[in-house]
Structures are given as structure tokens and as C-alpha cells.
Amino acid sequence: MSVWLLLGNEGLEKERNTSFCSPAPSAIIFGRADGDRVAVTRDLALRPGYTLQFKLNIGCESVFSASAPVLLQYSHDAGRTWALVQDGCFPESPAASGCEGSGRELREPSVYYTGDYERWTRITVVIPRAVAASKTRFRWFQESSVYRDAPPFALDGVYISEPCPNHCGGHGDCISGVCFCDMGYTVELERSSCVPSAVSPSELSDGFEGKLSAQWQSLSGGAVGDGCGTIGEGKALYFSSLGRREARTAPLDTTHTRLVQFYIRIGGKNMGSSCTRPRARNEGVCVFISCTGGVQD
Known part of the structure; x- marks a missing residue:
């Protein structure tokens, strides 16, 4: 049926x-x-x-x-x-x-x-x-x-x-409780979930002065620019488009990671239409970590 x-x-x-x-x-x-x-x-x-x-x-x-x-x-x-x-x-x-x-x-x-x-x-x-x-x-x-x-x-x-176990790590189709992994991912025998076929990098560092780091998995609503002026130094990742604004890293091995550091500016005063002042709490930026490819339990 x-x-x-x-x-x-x-x-x-x-x-x-x-x-x-x-x-x-x-x-x-x-x-x-x-x-x-x-x-x-x-x-x-x-x-x-x-x-x-x-x-x-x-x-x-x-x-x-x-x-x-x-x-x-x-x-x-x-x-x-x-x-x-x-x-x-x-x-x-x-x-x-x-x-x-x-x-x-x-x-x-x-x-x-x-x-x-x-x-x-x-x-x-x-x-x-x-x-x-x-x-x-x-x-x-x-x-x-x-x-x-x-x-x-x-x-x-x-x-x-x-x-499926661990929701296939967010990188596979779940069919009858079994993971069918995306290209570049394989089934981990211990957990029956999808993990990268290659060893994941253990760090990401990007000053956005040239080509984007390969450690970024996806970028929505943003690009390298200076719409909110200089933040730290040089160019920045600038988000201004309508719709989703998100920068998502590729899977990283954070076993020994002890620090996440970045510069951020959310709007500004007297910076013109490209960087208007925030007016509500919902205009904040959230930083998330996920071991399931973004699937929320």
C-alpha cells in the first residue's frame, strides 16, 4: 500500500x-x-x-x-x-x-x-x-x-x-534503519553510521584574504567582502543576502581542539545601508556544533 x-x-x-x-x-x-x-x-x-x-x-x-x-x-x-x-x-x-x-x-x-x-x-x-x-x-x-x-x-x-544510528552522521540516506552513505563517506562498523572516508582535518584557519579554505563545506547568503568595514584586518566573510545566512565547516576532528576563536561584527553605527544597526535579539548570530551533520535530536 x-x-x-x-x-x-x-x-x-x-x-x-x-x-x-x-x-x-x-x-x-x-x-x-x-x-x-x-x-x-x-x-x-x-x-x-x-x-x-x-x-x-x-x-x-x-x-x-x-x-x-x-x-x-x-x-x-x-x-x-x-x-x-x-x-x-x-x-x-x-x-x-x-x-x-x-x-x-x-x-x-x-x-x-x-x-x-x-x-x-x-x-x-x-x-x-x-x-x-x-x-x-x-x-x-x-x-x-x-x-x-x-x-x-x-x-x-x-x-x-x-x-538510523547517529542519523547516519547527517551524511547518508536512512532506509529501513540502515545507512546508505553519501559519496566520500563510508559506514563505520562500530556505530553503523556514516563517517568521512578520508581522515578529517583537525583545524580550520581562514583570514579570507584569498581563496576560501577547503574546510568550508557550504556557504549561504554571504561572500568575502568589506560591507561592514575591516574586522580584525583585511577582508571578512560578509553576510547580507535575504534568506539563510550560514557558514558551515566540513567535518573536523576536534578530539584535541580546545579553542574556537573568531572576530565578529553584527551591524554597526553610521556605516550605511550595507551594515545597519541591529534592532532585535533575533538578529544575533548563533554558533552551533554537531556530530550528526546538523540533524537536531
């Missing part, structure tokens, strides 16, 4: 490029404009800590847009009401939103925007206890009936079940 209860506005309009970034044959594409685009699962019996994993591409678009995001939601009442699988938890979030305690973990909501998913991106969500409390159905929803120019989106590799 298929896991899908409903696929709404599946397919592409004839005038669109039907290749859609060369998806895998198993990908489901939602690109018709006859109403909202939606993929709804059947009711599932879950346990807290189960994994919801999927690959997402939104329109192959690199330009950020806050219009018509793809929402990942759940329902406990056969689809009458829906809520986000994961609410956002930011420094200014009230305790009533589920972000309780001084040691609360910051996280983004299960809302996915055009521009942040130009390429096929694996997303792994650890299902919260409240979501797994009853028979649950999920849906991926894009309000394309309101936003007529909303880009299509596509899903692939949907998996909802028991988690």
Missing part, C-alpha cells in the same frame, strides 16, 4: 522545463497551478524519536523569496487541522511556543523557502514526542492558489520510521 493518501497538483505545466534539475526517476514534482500543491500521507503509528527524512528541491531557484514556502505539517484529526512538525525556536521566542528553559535548543521551523533549496537537499527531522502522541498524518503544503507565480517543488527519498 502506498504511503500517500493525496497528491494534489502533481506534475508540471507544459510550458515549464520538464527536466526539473534532472530529478531521480522516483521524485514527485508539484508544479501545476490549479490550486494548492500538497502531498499528504496516510495515518501512521509513530514513536518519539522516529525519523522523518526527505529530499527537497524548490524550483531550482537561487533567488530567495518569502512567498509560497513549502510547509511540513502534521495532523492528529484526519486532516481537519494542521500544525508545523517543528516550530521555530529563537532567542526572542516566548516560552509558550515550546522553547522553554535557559538551555533551550534553538531551531528553525519546518518551513522551507525558495532560494534556500536550489539544489536537492536532504532534510532529516527527529519526530517530537507531541507529534508522535497519536496516529499522525503528514503533509507538504505550498499555497500556490494564492501565490500564482510560486515555483514548483519536488520530493524524493521520503522515509518515516525508526532512526
Whole structure:
């Protein structure tokens, strides 16, 4: 039996490029404009800590847009009401939103925007206890009936079940509890998780005066520049784009690491439109460490 209860506005309009970034044959594409685009699962019996994993591409678009995001939601009442699988938890979030305690973990909501998913991106969500409390159905929803120019989106590799060890280190597909690792990663026999095939570097040092260090795995919303003036000395990594702003390192061996050091400036006074003054706590910069490739338990 298929896991899908409903696929709404599946397919592409004839005038669109039907290749859609060369998806895998198993990908489901939602690109018709006859109403909202939606993929709804059947009711599932879950346990807290189960994994919801999927690959997402939104329109192959690199330009950020806050219009018509793809929402990942759940329902406990056969689809009458829906809520986000994961609410956002930011420094200014009230305790009533589920972000309780001084040691609360910051996280983004299960809302996915055009521009942040130009390429096929694996997303792994650890299902919260409240979501797994009853028979649950999920849906991926894009309000394309309101936003007529909303880009299509596509899903692939949907998996909802028991988690893999260490969530495959964030570098592999979890299928029936077994990790299938990305290129450049291999299964570690002791933990059955994905680890780099080559020895990981033990340090990263980058002054941003030339080519970016190979130890940066990804960079979103930023580039080398001087939009906020000189910080320390010379050029800096300057983030000003709409959408996600993130610098993520490649896996590092931190066994003997004792220090993380960097210079930072968040906005400024009298520096013009390229470096405006921050006005809210949510404009801060968070520094995270992860041993699971960014998957949050």
C-alpha cells in the first residue's frame, strides 16, 4: 500500500522545463497551478524519536523569496487541522511556543523557502514526542492558489520510521534503519553510521584574504567582502543576502581542539545601508556544533 493518501497538483505545466534539475526517476514534482500543491500521507503509528527524512528541491531557484514556502505539517484529526512538525525556536521566542528553559535548543521551523533549496537537499527531522502522541498524518503544503507565480517543488527519498544510528552522521540516506552513505563517506562498523572516508582535518584557519579554505563545506547568503568595514584586518566573510545566512565547516576532528576563536561584527553605527544597526535579539548570530551533520535530536 502506498504511503500517500493525496497528491494534489502533481506534475508540471507544459510550458515549464520538464527536466526539473534532472530529478531521480522516483521524485514527485508539484508544479501545476490549479490550486494548492500538497502531498499528504496516510495515518501512521509513530514513536518519539522516529525519523522523518526527505529530499527537497524548490524550483531550482537561487533567488530567495518569502512567498509560497513549502510547509511540513502534521495532523492528529484526519486532516481537519494542521500544525508545523517543528516550530521555530529563537532567542526572542516566548516560552509558550515550546522553547522553554535557559538551555533551550534553538531551531528553525519546518518551513522551507525558495532560494534556500536550489539544489536537492536532504532534510532529516527527529519526530517530537507531541507529534508522535497519536496516529499522525503528514503533509507538504505550498499555497500556490494564492501565490500564482510560486515555483514548483519536488520530493524524493521520503522515509518515516525508526532512526538510523547517529542519523547516519547527517551524511547518508536512512532506509529501513540502515545507512546508505553519501559519496566520500563510508559506514563505520562500530556505530553503523556514516563517517568521512578520508581522515578529517583537525583545524580550520581562514583570514579570507584569498581563496576560501577547503574546510568550508557550504556557504549561504554571504561572500568575502568589506560591507561592514575591516574586522580584525583585511577582508571578512560578509553576510547580507535575504534568506539563510550560514557558514558551515566540513567535518573536523576536534578530539584535541580546545579553542574556537573568531572576530565578529553584527551591524554597526553610521556605516550605511550595507551594515545597519541591529534592532532585535533575533538578529544575533548563533554558533552551533554537531556530530550528526546538523540533524537536531
